[in-house]
Amino acid sequence: MSAPLSELPTPSLLVDLDRLERNIAAMAAAFAGSGIALRPHVKTSKCWEVARRQLDAGAIGFTCSTPAEVAWLQDHGVGDLLWAHAPVGPRKVEFAVTAARRGGLTVALDSVEAGAPLSEAAVVAGLTVPFLLEVDTGHARLGVDPDRAVATASALAALPGLRLRGVMTHEGHISQEAVRDDLERAGREAGALLVSVAEALRAAGHEAPVVSVGSTPGATSAPFASGVTEARPGTYVYFDANQTRLGSCQLSDCALTVLARVLSVQRDGRAITDAGVKAMSSDTIATAGSVGIACDVDVVPLEGVTFVDGNEEHGFLLDAGPTRLKVGDLVRLVPNHACGTTNMWSHVTVVRGGVAVDDWPIQARH
Structure with missing residues (x-):
């Protein structure tokens, strides 16, 4: 692959x-x-x-x-x-x-x-x-x-x-x-x-x-x-967004992300992605104020963008950054809690150097 x-x-x-x-x-x-x-x-x-x-x-x-x-x-x-x-x-x-x-x-x-x-x-x-x-x-x-x-x-x-x-x-x-x-x-x-x-x-x-x-x-x-x-x-x-907030790691240590696309930017300052709580899990951290960390495809945080909430299949990003997200843009979302996110999926795509190189099954799920 x-x-x-x-x-x-x-x-x-x-x-x-x-x-x-x-x-x-x-x-x-x-x-x-x-x-x-x-x-x-x-x-x-x-x-x-x-x-x-x-x-x-x-x-x-x-x-x-x-x-x-x-x-x-x-x-x-x-x-x-x-x-x-x-x-x-x-x-x-x-x-x-x-x-x-x-x-x-x-x-x-x-x-x-x-x-x-x-x-x-x-x-x-x-x-x-x-x-x-x-x-x-x-x-x-x-x-x-x-x-x-x-x-x-x-x-x-x-x-x-x-x-x-x-x-x-x-x-x-x-x-x-x-x-x-x-x-x-x-x-x-x-x-x-x-x-x-x-x-x-x-x-x-x-x-x-x-x-x-x-x-x-x-x-x-x-x-x-x-x-x-x-x-x-x-x-x-x-690692995950929660562990970065606790000081257990840096964002550059976070290995698990959800790749998503922007579906809609109909409302000012708000972008809708195709990754909601069924992709991320709904395990938010009370003090975090977000469902995860919104990043670009290189896992660099998007300036001024906050992943504030999600429905089942939609993620809501507040976009107050200098570069507005557009329909079709790819984002990578670092989940608050890696364990809960894993349990939502049947497989994980393995990436090296920005290229997908393998696919591994996730087993023993609820």
């Missing part, structure tokens, strides 16, 4: 291969020799060509959100997976047992109520399912409060068919910090808090060899708290 961008259908999801490979290499280098394992979150790409490059760069395995991601990677022979989503409900319990039987699966639990049905199913299947205790270090999503961690871990570890491997957290709350220094401090504190929970578990007689943190904005801080053993960033492979 070799085609100029002007010949591609619009909208198209594009990944810049040079940027992707630089991002993978940079994250691998950040952990090389540190003693901290890298277990990327696969939900960002859902693409084997990306995952394969991460493994080649030294990733020990992957973090998964969904049963589909687990099964897909097991089918590709990946033998070390963390399913970082509580396996609650009969179908998920059944799947967890099936996937555990294939080997290499660890699940996440934060309560006896979540663990008991899995315990019963594991016993019936004659299996022992490893788990990490998920701990809330401030994000207030899943996760037991740190002061209840020992009691919860003890109760879960007493259930037959389950084996405690350690602790995990997602330090997503650090993204609320407006200043990068404060974000870094919050990341270090989250990592240190998780380590303290692991130490408390060990003091209570539990083995807890795994201390796992996970986020892209926290990748420079939380994993480097003394005692953390693995990091689970995901978005770093592509």
